[in-house]
């Protein structure tokens with residue numbers, strides 16, 4: 001373990017931001033992270049809007065998928081790029097403004113102090129997330145139980161995109177499930193590949209923008225359907 005006092009330097013962190021049609025938010029989200037001194041890789045998952053251009057204008061490194069491949073594939077693309085550029089600490093962060101930079105910094109600090117190879121955010125530890133739609137809460141709870149049963153890792157929020165990991169974890173984790181099921185795949189690999197993990201409480205902001213985009217019940221059902229397909233595979 002590093003000495004407790006050693007504070008993590010934001011310049012050491014590479015934020016990987018998967019983004020699909022997040023034109024209205026991406027510049028603000030990437031801009032805030034860049035202003036803190038960290039590097040930003042936005043993976044534009046073949047958006048039909050101007051997400052990629054706006055991320056580029058904000059100062060991010062932008063990679064574009066030639067077709068829409070899903071969040072898991074976008075994460076893997078971004079992680080690979082950061083590793084190639086020599087990243088030692090990688091944070092995965094959503095493009096829609098639902099994650100708080102302060103929470104990302106706490107996760108990064110835990111990894112920096114070598115308390116874990118990968119620190120995962122949970123919206124169900126400590127303070128219960130406010131304003132979370134009931135169907136979403138139900139799907140997320142069910143997905144966490146399913147993930148606990150199939151992987152043996154005691155997660156409370158498998159589908160939380162906010163994580164920080166060291167280079168070893170980033171090189172060890174290989175996401176092959178392109179869409180939502182990548183989340184439980186990641187937890188499975190933590191167990192199989194003997195990574196040291198921990199969960200820390202984070203707040204997910206249910207903004208009007210994110211609710212408009214993700215409130216649909218089909219979104220929640222998709223998580224469950226994809227998990228089941230992943231399990232069959």
Ligand SMILES: Nc1nc2c(ncn2[C@@H]2O[C@H](COP(=O)(O)OP(=O)(O)O)[C@@H](O)[C@H]2O)c(=O)[nH]1
Pocket residue numbers: 017018019020021022045068069070071074093094095096098159161214219
């Ligand atoms: N829904 C969706 N999100 C994607 C895709 N590719 C990348 N993402 C990004 O993955 C992150 C999480 O997606 P979101 O729909 O907000 O999921 P939720 O907040 O977990 O319900 C966002 O930053 C999206 O822009 C995709 O094909 N579909």
Ligand SMILES: [Mg+2]
Pocket residue numbers: 094096098210214
């Ligand atoms: Mg979201």
